[in-house]
Amino acid sequence: MLAYFVKRLGLAVIIVSVAMLMLFCMIYAIPGDPAAVALGPRATDAMREALRIKMGLDQPIWVQFWNFFTGAWTGDLGREVLSDRPVLGVVLEQLPFTLALIAGGIIWSVALGIPLGCFAAIRRGSLADRIVGILSVAVIAVPSFVIAIYALLIFAVQLRWLPAIGAGEPGDLGDQLFHLILPSLAVGLGWVGYIARMVRASMLEVLEASHIRTARAFGLPDRQITYRYALTIAVLPTVTLLGVGIGQMLSSAVFAEIVFARPGVGKLVYDAILTRNFPLVTGTVLVTTVLFVMLNLVADLIVGALDPRVRSSF
């Protein structure tokens, strides 16, 4: 188990390093002088040259990359242009809001998707199964920002059940959770569909397995067979799917944060792009990459915890 973890961690380091290289190349390929962009049109040549030296842009490209690379690994992502604060600090300040949003999205999708998929599988071919199927495809097909806007219109503006904007009073957990309901639903609703389809398919497969027939032949109660013997196996692909799906949820989170005017990494990167605050864009992308890789690792570890076959192959 430990050896597997170390191996996966090594792989994660490689993935993040490659991501850094690609990110660096992308920034380098963007036309225009970063110093000129940072200083704006009214700066003098002398000022630009001074900033170029300060930012290390006069160095050869491989030195620049090395500085970026070692800096990033030691937590130095540079300083953002507008307030001159360290980028890492700014991003980490916003990260909890986005993490809460994604966690909320996962909770919505799992809490609705798994029971719906399970229900559809048990009542295969029934009207309920078909309704769940159609709804699943529908919520998969609708983009999350559309869901966000409609959720806002219906529940916040028309019905006034839930707050429309913001993340709630700082320090008031109840209020913050209350503000999280709609945005996290917007992030997670599409995934309810994915997970329901996935659980239904794998549940149907597992229920045909011969070990389920054995369980029936020993007269185990239906509930135990469904939930303990079948569902524990049927949810495994879902966990892996969610691990990969975190990336898509991150992009949904960007829209949700903009629509609901919530603080968070998505809002941060959106504002950074509008103000051409490139160090902040780079830093945010890098932090979310690390986040994505780490959550993937967590998903794999969860699969290992649930499936002894995977565990022993570690």
Added chain:
Amino acid sequence: MTVLSISNLNVVFSTEDGPLHALKDVSFDVPANRIVGIVGESGCGKSTLINAILGLLADNGHIDGGAIRFEGDTDLTTLGPDAMRDLRGPRIATVFQDPMGALNPVLSVGAQMVNIQYRSGRSKAEKRARAVEMLEQVRIPDAAAAIKRYPHEFSGGMKQRIAIAMALMMEPALLIADEPTTALDATLEVATIEMLKDLQQKIGCSILFISHHLGVIAELCDDVVVMYAGEVVERGTTRAIFNDPRHPYTARLLECDPARQTERTRNLPTIPGEIPDLRARPPGCIFANRCHRREDVCARPPPDIQIGGGHAARCHLADMPEMEVAP
């Protein structure tokens, strides 16, 4: 006393092309403390028969007449799902063919063996101790540690022995063994058969043993039921069936056993033809289209002719044993 008595059992599956008569007028008995073997080719209705007894027929299948009497008067065909579930496990236990897939992959062997004792009222520690004891009886090394392990950590032969231990732990009146040794290699097969026989003596249950391996049947079983295309074509004691087969199908099946082959040959004997379409059963004898002794009378439904001593064959010509034809 008879543990299981099946009379005129019919099972029909509804398919897109119309009803499929999978079992037709199946009758035989499993007496107490005896091992009854069922032989037949693939698709002869062995699995359907087991599922019908267990009340686990697929959704599109139903029992269309006949009775399955278990331990006296209880007719399993009339029991509701709950009553049927109460019998599965404690009274009728089953060992399935596929040892690789028969155990749940994400639950430890111990957990599965404890779970199936849920009706016993014992404490968890007692259930665990019982599981260890059964694993020792089927000679799983270091049983106390083995119950903590998962199915994939055992070999195929060990998994099959665990499945047997699970079934016999229930101390059932009837053990259904569905080709329990088919997936094992020859040496393991013999060891498993010996073990099954020992444990059957110890517990005092009856066994319904399904196999297409005639050697195993001859070795293990007291009585034999020969099935063809969903019908019992012949039944009797093992001795009677193997020494004095009266149905042409039984005779041909025995000839096809490679173990009976005394001469070196390139082509093993086969029975020409195929099982007829069960959606359109012929009105007469089901085997007629492949039978080497076919006569005009075979176009009429054959009676179950009693030869004596429980030996019966569903063939017009059962009273006239086949003459040895001079080469």
